[in-house]
Amino acid sequence: MKNFVNIQNTQFRIPLNSLPAYDGGDTVILRLLSMFGVRNRLELGDVLGISSGTFATWKTRNTTPFELLIRIHLATGVPMEYLCFGHEGEAVDLMKYGVSKKNEYIDGKVIGIEDRLATYRLPSLKIFSIENGHLKPKTEFFADKSFMQLAGLVGVDADLTVLESGNLLFINSNEITVSNGRYLFAINEIYQIGVLRMLPDGHVYLFHDGDKYQVDPNTTKIHGKVVSVLEMV
Known part of the structure; x- marks a missing residue:
């Protein structure tokens, strides 16, 4: 009953x-x-497996081909919002999730489409949380271009996501040399996220509640830098 009332009193972006x-x-x-x-509807029909008569019906009836748009979205990752409404000037990357049918030669071996499809999957985000000092997997979900733009991740190398206080922290696990920023690190294998900074004396310090603490490199391992934050409100 509570959920029903909440939904009834909520204005969604699309009714x-x-x-x-x-x-x-x-x-x-x-x-x-x-x-x-493609150059014409004949070529488009060949790509999508649709007859010219179907295109004519869409035009006459002003039909929205929902099944086709969903299929294109699932196959290519092009956002459904773009397919349904369009956005002037927006560029889409059709080949983002495509796998070439051509054979490749890598280290003297022939790599065919079957080999690539065996390891192919849509990009996803693996989300972890820190519980009692341990990094534990929470969930995994696929993220399209729209979400990546929203999270500020377009052009950003982030391969680890940590849920902290309701916010999503996107972490680049390759950035393990401390300069200045928020980092995921473990002290004696106890994980935490905090502000680390290297000072002119050449030592790394943890800054917390107005105080600073020198980091012992013998007991502390850096696991990556926070490169973007998606705040939940």
């Missing part, structure tokens, strides 16, 4: 109880032509 003005017909067809970079 749940009414049909949004999805693009359809010629608008969607032209968007797909541009997105796939």
